[in-house]
Amino acid sequence: MRDASIVSDPSLPARVRIVEVGPRDGLQNEPSFVSTGTKVELIERLIDAGVSYIEAASFVSPKWVPQMADGADVLTRVGRRDGVTLAALVPNLTGLDAAIAANCEEVAVFAAASERFSQKNINCSIAESIERFAPVIARATAAGLRVRGYVSCVLGCPFEGAIAPGQVASVAERLYRLGCYEISLGDTIGAGTPNKTRAMLDACAQRVPVSALAGHFHDTYGMAIANVYAALQSGVSTFDSSVSGIGGCPYSPGATGNVASEDVVYLCDELGIETGIDLAKLAHAGGFISDALERRTSSRVARALDGKRRRREATPV
Numbered sequence: 001m002r003d004a005s006i007v008s009d010p011s012l013p014a015r016v017r018i019v020e021v022g023p024r025d026g027l028q029n030e031p032s033f034v035s036t037g038t039k040v041e042l043i044e045r046l047i048d049a050g051v052s053y054i055e056a057a058s059f060v061s062p063k064w065v066p067q068m069a070d071g072a073d074v075l076t077r078v079g080r081r082d083g084v085t086l087a088a089l090v091p092n093l094t095g096l097d098a099a100i101a102a103n104c105e106e107v108a109v110f111a112a113a114s115e116r117f118s119q120k121n122i123n124c125s126i127a128e129s130i131e132r133f134a135p136v137i138a139r140a141t142a143a144g145l146r147v148r149g150y151v152s153c154v155l156g157c158p159f160e161g162a163i164a165p166g167q168v169a170s171v172a173e174r175l176y177r178l179g180c181y182e183i184s185l186g187d188t189i190g191a192g193t194p195n196k197t198r199a200m201l202d203a204c205a206q207r208v209p210v211s212a213l214a215g216h217f218h219d220t221y222g223m224a225i226a227n228v229y230a231a232l233q234s235g236v237s238t239f240d241s242s243v244s245g246i247g248g249c250p251y252s253p254g255a256t257g258n259v260a261s262e263d264v265v266y267l268c269d270e271l272g273i274e275t276g277i278d279l280a281k282l283a284h285a286g287g288f289i290s291d292a293l294e295r296r297t298s299s300r301v302a303r304a305l306d307g308k309r310r311r312r313e314a315t316p317v
């Protein structure tokens with residue numbers, strides 16, 4: 001629960017929207033298949049914690065990303081609730097049609113700011129990917145689905161190194177003009193720092209309204225939460241995060257998971273920013289998936305809360 005003594009900083013957004021990407025970004029790179037039942041239970045626990053937007057699956061080639069092959073089953077089995085959006089990643093029309101058939105409420109297309117990453121990830125150039133997305137966005141919009149757009153490698157590429165902020169802004173603008181309502185800026189390799197984050201966001205905000213930009217930070221160098229704070233100061237109010245900090249991209253060698261959702265919610269709570277999410281319940285959902293993956297949580301906040309609980313239980317009354 002939020003501390004009533006916390007005074008909000010008026011220069012920061014009053015409310016943050018969390019896009020929970022754990023079931024998709026978090027699990028897509030797991031080497032052993034995570035059962036459909038576990039994925040469904042994770043999503044339902046996240047919803048119980050108050051998470052209202054969940055990227056639940058991706059409809060990509062199962063040869064490229066076998067872990068996401070059960071996307072249709074996941075979306076069919078999750079109990080739908082008012083006010084909760086279940087979204088999926090789609091790379092082409094085949095993926096979009098599968099997402100619509102599975103009753104998906106929103107989709108996301110994904111481009112990159114780096115040519116080599118684009119080739120590795122979706123087997124085409126940046127320009128070809130934009131051409132491929134145009135009919136996807138048009139068909140999704142005609143079917144009543146909103147479309148998010150991702151730009152990967154916004155603060156560095158595993159194959160090309162540094163990426164110019166202007167290049168990120170150019171790809172973000174192209175997706176926005178095609179009809180994506182929001183552009184999620186992905187630090188795929190987690191190499192960003194607050195200064196670089198600000199410079200990249202400044203460049204993007206010249207071409208896309210800042211209200212339509214989202215931060216998607218991976219935590220490889222432990223800078224993700226600092227980058228979230230820098231982005232908040234730049235006016236960004238939507239952040240992608242994964243419960244327990246799970247994840248990584250199969251085409252980004254060495255990169256770790258996203259910033260942990262628990263850490264973002266704790267930061268927001270402490271800054272007096274609303275998220276609508278119950279931190280204790282979220283940490284339980286993180287405990288569930290950490291146990292299922294037989295791995296310790298990557299969330300520093302979840303570890304601290306767990307330690308506090310254990311000390312309390314060990315203290316004789």
Ligand code: HMG
Nearest residue numbers: 059060061064091094095121122123150152153186188249
């Ligand atoms: P391709 O091989 O060039 O495509 O792959 P293709 O059209 O020639 O199709 C090859 C085969 O895949 C065919 O099957 C198609 O039917 C099938 P076959 O004839 O060989 O049996 N296929 C599909 N099957 C199911 N669903 C589909 C689909 N499309 C084709 N939608 C393709 C191109 C884009 C399909 C492939 O490269 C792909 O699936 N890539 C996905 C890679 C991926 O999911 N990466 C991780 C997500 S991105 C990410 O994590 C970054 C992000 O988090 C942000 C950040 O952190 O920066 C978003």
Ligand code: MG
Nearest residue numbers: 025186188249
């Ligand atoms: Mg990612």
